[in-house]
Amino acid sequence: MAVDQGKLLEFLLRMGDNTLVLGHRVSEWCGHAPVLEEDIALANTALDLIGQTQFWLGYAAEVQGEGRTADDLAFLRDAWDFRNVLLVELPNGDFGQTLMRQFLFDAWSSIILDRLTASSDPRVAEIAGKAAKEAAYHVERSSDTVIGLGDGTEESHKRMQAALDYLYPYVGELFESDAVDAAMTEEGIAPDPASLRADYNALVGKVLAEATLRLPEGAYSHNGGRTGRMHTEHLGHMLTQMQWLQRAYPGAAW
Template identity: 75%
Template sequence: MAGVDKDMLAQFLLRMGDNTLILGHRVSEWCGHSPVLEEDIALANTALDLLGQTQLWLGYAAEVMGDGKTADDLAFLRDAWDFRNLLLVELPNGDFGQTLMRQFLFDAFHSVLLGRLLQSSDQSVREIAEKASKEVAYHVERSADTVVGLGDGTEESHARMQAALDLLWPYVGEMFASDDIDRAMAAAGVAPDPAGLRDEYDALVGKVMAEATLSIPDSSFAHKGGRTGATHTEHLGHLLCHMQWLQRAYPGANW
């Protein structure tokens, strides 16, 4: 779109698409392994929603980049250092409680962000956000209900959910760390500065954690580097080996 730096817009779109791609893959790892059939189906559907959103975000990123690549190229032919996802979404699933805690912490952020993107100055971003926000409204409702049910459940489920929150909370701060790309998108009206989303996020998360009888850690420390590509955990490389191996082994194969 006119007046927007295409490289910065592409980076913003990669951040959106990489978050949903990597988390979608992580959630899909539960397929056939969930504790009950209903949860197996629900997580599989969540993963499909996230991968559908990925197709839209990375498809638009490829269009903006204009070098002939496709969404599939961006998903399967980039190396770990080229990904721009939050560190939170690449972390291993852990137990079921840890997976749902990670899901809620991301869903809460995702729902707040998409709500603002509905007012984007970029028509394509608005259209993607409109579709995704309907799915994410369900995601955040479901993950919040599960966190409350497990947190305010048995002694063991409460302990596991508190341990999951303690483990994952240091990865939350990265969601709100602004840089030049964020400031450029905010100035152009494409997307909000993520730093301005923190109060709404904290209110939503605080309400759910109170109902779940869980204590949010009293720490402002935040792991960072994923969304800028400066640093990723060792887990992303292993994930990409599983996700990309077929396309890497048989380049351009189709069936």
């Protein structure tokens, strides 16, 4: 049986919108980071994420088959059409909160990309193969920074714990599944999101222990981003900046 193209499209949008929205968020630091090296590191990370987005959304546009491009999907959709998890659209906060969000995402990204390299869909496998190398590098750096700041000064520790307390309730959405995921799993295109949780918990637990940070109590999980049911109010504001040029000058190109 052929793969349900609508569900494959949905899966690709979820992958591409995660990297697009986080890439844009991280790029907001360009010129504002605490020191030059961190500024460069954040800009480079954003660049990798935007590059990965081009592959995911480029393939999504092909699957959609309406003659659109990755750029069309990035710049001509409104908030309700985005399929990223809520975690990545949250505001940057301070430097510590940005790096905590990056770590919580990188840990998931490095695990899922590794699994996707064995995807039954050769395009998904080759994009994942490329992106996995970058994700491995990102998680190495964001882990180091979370440890450095968590197990740092009293002030940096306090801020990192506050960042974790704020962000952790958004992590659960990464592991939720619905009919799209069931179809992807059945076709061998992508792993069941829930099956990544044990590896994720092990990786995050190890880093947080070293960072002297503790996971917040409570199992409540915010969701609605990856299904498109409901985004936070932050996404719309972000899009007004990210999509400003196309909104002000529709069809502008160079």
